[in-house]
Amino acid sequence: MKRSWMALVLAGAMPLAGATDLMDAWRAARGYDAAFAASRAGLTAGREKTNQGNALLLPQVTLSGNAGVASSDYRAGQATLLNPNYDNSGGQYGLKVTAAQPIYRADAFVGSDQLKKQADQAEVQYRAAEQDLILRVAKAYFEVIAAEEAVRFSAAQKAAVGQQLAQAKKSFEVGTATITDTHEAQARYDSIVATEINAQNDLEVKRNAFTQLTNQDPTVLAKISTQLEPSPPQPNAMADWLMRADTGSLAIAGQKLGLDIATRQIDRYRLSTLPTLDLVASYGSDWAADGLARAGGTDRTSNGLIGLQLSIPLFTGGNRSSQYREAIALEEQQRQTLEATRRDAAQSTKQAFLGVQNGAAQVRALEQAEVSARSSLESTKLGRDVGVRTTVDVLNAEQNYYQTRFNLVVTRYQYLFARLQLAAAVGALDEAQLQDINRWLDSNPALRSG
Secondary structure, three states: HHHHHHHHHHHHHHHHEEEOOHHHHHHHHHOOOOHHHHHHHHHHHHHHHHHHHOOOOOEEEEEEEEEEEEOOOOOOOOOOOOOEEEOHHHHHHHHEEEEEEEEOOOHHHHHHHHHHHHHHHHHHHHHHHHHEEEEEHHHHHHHHHHHHHHHHHHHHHHHHHHHHHHHHHHHHHHHHOOEEEEEEEEHHHHHHHHHHHHHHHHHHHHHHHHHHOOOOOOOOOEEEOOOOOOOOOOOOOHHHHHHHHHHHHHHHHHHHHHHHHHHHHHHHHHHHHOOEEEEEEEEEEEEEEHHHOOOOOOOEEEEEEEEEEEEEEOOOOOOHHHHHHHHHHHHHHHHHHHHHHHHHHHOOOHHHHHHHHHHHHHHHHHHHHHHHHHHHHHHHHHHHHOOOOOOHHHHHHHHHHHHOOOOOHEEEEEHHHHHHHHHHHOOOHHHHHHHHOOOOOOOHHHHOOO
């Protein structure tokens, strides 16, 4: 007996083998979730915008060639040695290398800046996708745990009501209780059986969702510690968090970049009517087939050029004006979207702040309610034994007790998730924040008291 007790103590000091916590789930989801993989690819693509922006201001070098067949026949009035008749028919070929370095291209300078902002936007979007994955993992994780608790409490309540049903039947047989108590206990038992079936179905759904996101076993998740001591947000002032959200929200930051990009698009079309100046250099050769050579001429001509090229756009058929008006409208669209995003961010921040603030108070209140519900159940059972309470009273007290326990578990998870949501609202949610929440989980949930 002593050896068994010692083994239990040692097992309690060791972490549960194979248990998955929030950090395990998060790291697994990073490598498995297809939506996040798409965001990672989008980041890689977005970073190329910087190189594309730089390329607009660098030299452009092209190699061009041509080949064709020419037919011509020159006949002098009287052919002489110095003025012969000749046939210039045959192949005509050319090859040229051209390089152009922009010197003044206002629209190119704007386009370069625009592309670099798109690269910055890709970085923000990736960080937002990372935050979204953390929230999705935490939500799926907590929903599995809550569903497991619902099944566990349903089973415990069914066992307790089953005992009351058996006792009611026995009391009826000996004449100390009415058939009403038996029927009430039977009806309550049947209802709990149906509830348990629904809870088991919901658990399977939640586990499947968790596996789809992480590819991890959902049956060995670490549970939340009953030693949780919740606290309100720090600082405990909504105005401070709203200010942080306005300056740190990734949704707002991404939309601000979208507005900047739209504004630069207006500048791009507005400046496209200005002259452009390029430094241009070229070198090439043209040569013909047999005709010229037989006539005593040369079969190859080489030429080079270096100079400045000025271009002045005059008329584009109304295309530039239309694009300019379109860009103005799109900028206004982005401006209004930014305002909507600010309002949404403020609302999300308020909701998460209240979730943390009220969640902390609710956890403490439900902890006291659980103690009271347990005391009430024990008193009701004692009252039934001495004849001052009925079986129905006991059933109601048991239902209240188990419902209070379940509400406490769910409220603890909601509190922790609200903390993650609040961090996300101000753009501060990262792996370190998730690690802080992960510390609230039991290292050995299998030995946790129920």
